[in-house]
Amino acid sequence: MQFNISKELLTQIEQLIHQKNDQELAVLLNDMHHADIAEIFDELNIEEATYIFRILDSEITAEILPELEEDVREKILQGLSAKEIAEELDELDTDDAADIIAELSQSKKEEVISELEDVEHAKDIVDLLRYSETTAGGLMGKEMVKVNENWNVLTCVKEMRIQAENVTRVHSIYVVDDDGRLKGRLSLKDLLTTSTKTPISEVYIKKVDYVKVDTPNTEVARIMQKYDLEAIPVVDELGRLVGRVTIDDIVDVIKEEADKDYQMAAGITQDVEAGDTVFELIKARLPWLLIGMVIEIVASFVLKNNESAFHKYETLIIFVPLLSATAGNIGVQASAIVVQGLANGSLKEFSQNYFKKELLVAMLSGTIISLFLLVYHSVMYQQYQVGLAISISIIVVILFAAMLGTLVPLFLHKNKIDPAIATGPFITTTNDVFGIILYFGIARMILGF
Structure with missing residues (x-):
């Protein structure tokens, strides 16, 4: 059933905030999808939105942040310390975390990065920040499952279990060589039906669609649309696998391009929204x-x-x-x-x-x-x-x-x-x-x- 914000729901939330009834407010919102909570935030004033943000678990608020309108997110982040922002970003995938950090001032950006607890996560975010947001490098996330062509099936399965703990959704299993260069992809069916001692090099699929870090985001969208892909690997200048772009990121690109083209067709020279000055x-x-x-x-x-x-x-x-x-x-x-x-x-x-x-x-x-x-x-x-x-x-x-x-x-x-x-x-x-x-x-x- 599609979620719709009613006037009664907003009134109830505003009353609970006014009464500082944190427990009932958390119970009411915890069962909602994070995208629906983000929609509610857009209807509240910034003080009310920030109040709710502080009482919810960081696992929930981390998912809410990427869904917020940019101006709402900016105002909420202004009210948080560098440590509080870092706690949110520790819960996010690297691509979403990098997008949020990119919106901060240079000084705040450095403070937040220094507060990140997961060092590897921080390194991945910093790596993503060097790419333009209009390229595959700026879209990709670092979370993925990759295996070495020299492993056998048993070793592969063990390593996949470890890697999958940090991946929200496994779209594909990528195969790389000892230097990290993308060689192909692995079929889950072949993995399950092959002897555990069989080398991966004998069963992986060598044909794989990929893009480079500097491929324009619109071209990435076109390729994924043409070949009906849920995810596509990204390689660097040396052909090394450095990340993957998933369909949810491409949907955002398509929407942004459609909005921009629609505004251009109406004679609007830059991206604006109804809430702008x-x-x-x-x-x-x-x-x-x-x-x-x-x-x-x-x-x-x-x-x-x-x-x-x-x-x-x-x-x-x-x-x-x-x-x-x-x-x-x-x-x-x-x-x-x-x-x-x-x-x-x-x-x-x-x-x-x-x-x-x-x-x-x-x-x-x-x-x-x-x-x-x-x-x-x-x-x-x-x-x-x-x-x-x-x-x-x-x-x-x-x-x-x-x-x-x-x-x-x-x-x-x-x-x-x-x-x-x-x-x-x-x-x-x-x-x-x-x-x-x-x-x-x-x-x-x-x-x-």
């Missing part, structure tokens, strides 16, 4: 609004230069909004499909066949729309030549919008710029200007004004 929201939104304003001013000059035609052919101006909206929609649709293809790997670069297909779609769509407009204009205004000019213009503008929407994302992608920029205001405003120029240019040729 007014200044941060304005800073993220204003640039594209200003760019759009400048481009639309250019469009207004085009309209002004064709002002004389409005008196003679007044329906020309009536259909300008329709022209702009249609061109914008066609352009955004075309660019959205290209950006989606680039994101999921189905489209890697310019494809002549796909480009022809997109132009054909635009031509057929434009023809249907233009025919409808021609009939509508002829019935409503009985100006057949003007209706013909408008209809032909619509087809040309739609074709141009489709070309722009297809080619611009591919150009940006080739030049290492996020193509999601091309799915929003850039396409719509650019199509506005060029669409209006084409519209009046074709109308001028046909009507001779």
